[in-house]
Amino acid sequence: MQDARLRLLTVIILSVASFLSVAGAVAAFFWWMIFTPGIRTITKSPFALFFLGFTGSVSALLWFSGGDGISYLVRMAVILLLAFYAYSGRAPGEFLDLSVWLFGRKLGFDIGLAAEMSLQGMDILSDEIRRIRVAFQLKSIKFGFRSIIPAAGLLIHSQFARAEEQADLLAVRGYRGGGMVCPGFTRAKGDLSAFLSAILPLILAIMPVGDIFILLQ
């Protein structure tokens, strides 16, 4: 899906559908299977397996403590899959365009800029983690539980340092809030049909499945 506006709206609709009911989540999963590159969206993100594993662990805990772990697992896993799809499908500058289109050149520009910088930070974070693993490897130190604290400290420090540099850079370039951007969006052939198909999971989530069959009769 190329149009960032439709993609965002679709992801929001499907996330709401997944959150509301298991039926909505299952339908959203089928949408994900049909209209996205599927498993490739997960392999693009190094955090995907971590978050999916974490969700699985929380679900297991819920299940063991008598809660509805299965429902939580299905709904949250689909929401995560949609989030990874939204993350992998984005292009640099897209959030700035989208935000300015939605909220204008003052507030929209600021929100868009913050979003772009955060996303850039996530990419840098992946590189930093890779770099830290190499440093541990070169020193023949096993990268395990004991490495988490020093590694996290280094990551936080480097992110703060980068944020400070970026703030200085913006100030030097005269940034005082707001800015000029002319948002541009391209739309692919199947974008509209993919968006319209995303409404079905929402209907399934809002209306009980039995009611739908009554309506059909």
Added chain:
Amino acid sequence: MELEFMDIQVERDCFLIQGSGIFTPGIHLVSGRVGSGKTTLAMIAAGLGMPDRGVVRRQGIGSVMLSMQFPEQHLTGSTLESEIASWRLDPDPVLALAGLSGRGKDDPFSLSRGELKRLHLACIFSRPFDLLILDEPFSALDCRGKMTTADQIGSIRAGITIIFTHENQHLPRVDYLWEIREGALVFLGSVPEALVGWKNKPAVLAELHKRGVYPKNLSTADILEAACRTHD
């Protein structure tokens, strides 16, 4: 003990680097312009990267170390002491070697990049390695730091040392010379004979070349000696 590149090739979009050659014990200088693929080759030599084609063969090499260009990329400790300890070294002599005595409790990020580079190189030079790969060891250093580092590299006697650099002012005494030319790693031979065929040689060497004078090696002392040499 040797490291061999057997017809290796790495291709990324418009970038291509390829080459073959054997690195034997001694100090090898691989010279190349910025963006010529030195870091890519350094990572491959260290076993941290794989070529798209070809094979890297290591024979008789036990310990391998890659010194990356940016010293902060090696940090794993939250104080200078813990950073040095992560290299399994005693902090005091290393701090002294880096000119940072008494600062063991400091945060590594409180140092300038030049100081951090000195500390990192002090850690590297305090341990012997069978294969030591130095990617831009002179970056972030001032002239004095570069000269000290060149001396320290020149005094390494054991194992294979490979220096990947675009530095052309302060260089150590080396045994073998390589050059990256238009995406290809070319072995020029032993120094000083190899200096004749060095295409992108430093300006001072090019000037000496015009006068028909060749230094015995690449250290500042060797170049000064050649520049002041009188013809019989």
